[in-house]
Amino acid sequence: MINRLFTLLIWGLASCVLFAFGWLMVDVLVQGVPMLSLDFLTSDPIRSGRAGGIYPIIVSTFLILGVALTIVLPIGLGSAIWLCEFSNKDSKIVSTIRLSLDVLAGVPSIVFGLFGYAFFCGFLELGFSILSGGLTLACMMLPILIRTTEAGLAAVPNEWRRAGAALGLSRTTLLWRVLIPYAAPAITAGLLLSIGRATAETAALIFTSGYVDRMPESLADSGRSLAVHIYDLSMNVVGGDKAAYGSALVLIMFIVSINLLANALSESWMQKRVSRQ
Amino acid sequence: MKQTPKISNTYTLGSVEQGAECCEPIPHFSIRDLAVSYNQKTVLSNVSLDVYKGCITALIGPSGCGKSSFLSTLNRLSDMVPGAKVTGTIEFEGQSTLANNYDVESLRTKVGMIFQNPNPFPLTIRKNLELPLRERGIKKKSVLESKITSALKEVGLWDEVKDRLNVSALSLSGGQQQRLCIARALVLEPSVLLMDEPCSALDPISSGVVEDMIRRLAGRYTIIIVTHNLAQARRLANYAAFFWMKERVGKLIEFGQCQPLFESPQHSLTAAYVSGERG
Amino acid sequence: MTQSAGLLIQLSHIKKRGVDDWLCLFLSGLMGLTVLLLLLIVAFLILEAWPAIHGDGWRQFLRSDGWYPLEGKLGLLPMFWASIAVGVGALLVALPFGLGSAVFIAYYAPKVIGKPFAGVITLLAGVPSVVFGLWGLTELVPLVNQWHPPGASLFTAIIVLAIMILPTISLTSYSALLALPTQLQLNSAALALSKKTMVVGVLIPAAWRGITVGVLLAIARALGETLAVLMVAGNVVQMPTGLFEPVRVLTANIALEMAYATDNHRAALFASGLMLMFVVFLIALGASKLSKKEMSPI
Structure with missing residues (x-):
């Protein structure tokens, strides 16, 4: 009897979760889909976004992401490779670095926003700009990217490192020819996930890349990201809800496809690893 | 030239002087007072022996007695283990390999190693063999091709894979993978092959094929093989070294020609082990 | 090997060793940049906060006469307690649902349902917080308003945040359950335990470490969430006394006032912000201690 009730409880809890998800999704779809059109994606916003489209906002979003990736890719991948392949894992410094990265990965995005506002906008005098926003996002993505890349490399079987060393291969060759190609899907999946998180980010961008909804002329110009656009439409623009849902749908579609891609990649990688044994 | 290893009281010297029938007893590796420790914990100590050129030397003994640790000091793969420390001397081709400024990478091209689990890289068969050659600056297509072909023929894999050199090495069977790994070591034209239980992860038939191949390689290469399979050691080896744990530290108990060591061991532990009473 | 080939090997060898050293140097340079950035972030936050915290300065945050920055009254306590209330509340709501759905996927759902359901949870984890905020603002707030005005309140914030952190709890609990040895299930079955007893009495306790790590991560996310909470909580600075009163949390406070704040x-x-970072530090420390223990054999 109790067993029966418990089964019922578990099914009940799960259906509640499904219900909440369904509500959210249906809401976004019902209100968002009517907004969606080629025109919406390719025209400028009119009257603070109540009408018109989101073209400059999409451009700004990608510009901010581009800046962030340009910075975070070399530093993040390089740091991860060093941590996994060259560092002495037992040393105190390395474990402190790891812990700091874990902490940083959990730091609220608004705190990154504070830092970016004070440092990039203020101290470096970049002002509210795509550059400031991108750099702030880079700081936010860095720990996530390092940790996922490192995990991908660490999952490469150690026997190949030993085999490489026994053949007198340099570590550079081994990394470039064997380890990185093998870990590439996992590294890409980690990268995609951090891109997803960065695209969803709002709090870190409000005070760094700014609010302006026109087309940015350069990287030093202010630009509004999609997530910030949704926030602004729903909070500050009366009658902006429809456009907000349209933008939300675009944002979700982008992030979901990135996440699906990441999942497919890491799943195929897992299969590759299993079939190797 | 005959040379008698320094006799130390920690191990019994079997009949070395006569030399096994297939090879002259010229030392290729001379190991003296070798000890290995991991994070200050000694796992192997007081090992002194000579490895003779062109012979097969089998390292036997129960697991955990330091055979593999010993093997990995010979190509300094022990460098890769964090916290590992090797003391004593190893002389190889007249040079002390444990010296700090010794060229480890060239040592490793002269001393190839085969591991327990076949570990071809996740690349094509061809790339697996090309990689170590390219690393040595050999880029010419024809040279690469001929070296790859002869290595594959040497391990008897050529007929099985010549039509599919461009498929992933991981698609081969376990035994084929292991022979590919041996071929990968052979392309560098080493003079020594270290084998760490090369057959123990294979099925009996593949194991037999690999074993036959090792026998064919004897004479041209100095082979040092760790094995748990006493019958295999007896079939293959010219010399045998018996290791045993004493007070949690691996020791060399007895070293000598294979047949006498198995048939009339000098040490009671060896006798007990080879007769199957202990270990 | 011929002499020239030997020489060739020697030469290429020297070149390669150089490559390795250069790569290591280059990579450690990049690592150095990362470390520098980490230090910079912390140092800059401290530097900016210094005027308010040096000496006895931090005491002003504890004063009870409220947050009136223009009059120099900087009592953070109402917002601190609001953050705690929202975070703990969301956790209490999310925990049964998150754990329940993990158990559902792991042991109760038929395969055809389990896999898509897990997909739904993963999808939910990827929904941007601002979309949760939008949904809460346009759907949930009016609904709660009909029931208990004004609608934008502690309660609404808790619900929205609970849905947001649910995937974190669910996914980490699920992987903790999945990592359990199948032996446990076989043993339980051999003892003729009922499924409920097996799940509640054996499997969940056995996976508690992993589940706790998930809960800690969820708390960190809940305390750090800014916009979704800002959009539905009402943002009135007051002690959280009633479930349906509007509140303002620490993160929302930063987002709302940063644009015009000066001096003190x-x-x-x-x-x-520094305080939030410190709390996250403690949580991450706990999580890493826990997961490290999990890896080493007992």
């Missing part, structure tokens, strides 16, 4: 006010906002 600004420093106070940085100080609250």
Whole structure:
């Protein structure tokens, strides 16, 4: 009897979760889909976004992401490779670095926003700009990217490192020819996930890349990201809800496809690893 | 030239002087007072022996007695283990390999190693063999091709894979993978092959094929093989070294020609082990 | 091997060794940049917060006469307690649902349902917080308003945040359950335990470490969430006394006032950011201690 009730409880809890998800999704779809059109994606916003489209906002979003990736890719991948392949894992410094990265990965995005506002906008005098926003996002993505890349490399079987060393291969060759190609899907999946998180980010961008909804002329110009656009439409623009849902749908579609891609990649990688044994 | 290893009281010297029938007893590796420790914990100590050129030397003994640790000091793969420390001397081709400024990478091209689990890289068969050659600056297509072909023929894999050199090495069977790994070591034209239980992860038939191949390689290469399979050691080896744990530290108990060591061991532990009473 | 080939090997060898050293140097340079950035972030936050916290300065945050930055009254306590209330509340709501759905996927759902359901949870984890905020603002707030005005309140914030952190709890609990040895299930079955007893009495306790790590991560996310909470909580600075009263949390406070804050006010906002960071540090420390223990055999 109790067993029966418990089964019922578990099914009940799960259906509640499904219900909440369904509500959210249906809401976004019902209100968002009517907004969606080629025109919406390719025209400028009119009257603070109540009408018109989101073209400059999409451009700004990608510009901010581009800046962030340009910075975070070399530093993040390089740091991860060093941590996994060259560092002495037992040393105190390395474990402190790891812990700091874990902490940083959990730091609220608004705190990154504070830092970016004070440092990039203020101290470096970049002002509210795509550059400031991108750099702030880079700081936010860095720990996530390092940790996922490192995990991908660490999952490469150690026997190949030993085999490489026994053949007198340099570590550079081994990394470039064997380890990185093998870990590439996992590294890409980690990268995609951090891109997803960065695209969803709002709090870190409000005070760094700014609010302006026109087309940015350069990287030093202010630009509004999609997530910030949704926030602004729903909070500050009366009658902006429809456009907000349209933008939300675009944002979700982008992030979901990135996440699906990441999942497919890491799943195929897992299969590759299993079939190797 | 005959040379008698320094006799130390920690191990019994079997009949070395006569030399096994297939090879002259010229030392290729001379190991003296070798000890290995991991994070200050000694796992192997007081090992002194000579490895003779062109012979097969089998390292036997129960697991955990330091055979593999010993093997990995010979190509300094022990460098890769964090916290590992090797003391004593190893002389190889007249040079002390444990010296700090010794060229480890060239040592490793002269001393190839085969591991327990076949570990071809996740690349094509061809790339697996090309990689170590390219690393040595050999880029010419024809040279690469001929070296790859002869290595594959040497391990008897050529007929099985010549039509599919461009498929992933991981698609081969376990035994084929292991022979590919041996071929990968052979392309560098080493003079020594270290084998760490090369057959123990294979099925009996593949194991037999690999074993036959090792026998064919004897004479041209100095082979040092760790094995748990006493019958295999007896079939293959010219010399045998018996290791045993004493007070949690691996020791060399007895070293000598294979047949006498198995048939009339000098040490009671060896006798007990080879007769199957202990270990 | 011929002499020239030997020489060739020697030469290429020297070149390669150089490559390795250069690569290591280059990579450690990049690592150095990362470390520098980490230090820079912390140092800059401290520097900016310094005017408000040096000496006895931090005491002003504890004063009870409220948050009136223009009059120099910088009592952070109402917002601190609001953050705690929202975070703990969301956790209490999310925990049964998150754990329940993990158990559902792991042991109760038929395969055809389990896999898509897990997909739904993963999808939910990827929904941007601002979309949760939008949904809460346009759907949930009016609904709660009909029931208990004004609608934008502690309660609404808790619900929205609970849905947001649910995937974190669910996914980490699920992988902790999945990592359990199948032996446990076989043993339980051999003892003729009922499924409920097996799940509640054996499997969940056995996976508690992993589940706790998930809960800790969820708390960190809940305390750090800014916009979704800002959009539905009402943002009135007051002690959280009733479930349906509007509140303002620490993160929302930063987001709302940063644009115009100056001097001591600004420093106070940085100080609250620093405080959030410190809390996250403690949580991450706990999580890493827990997961490290999990890996080593008992």
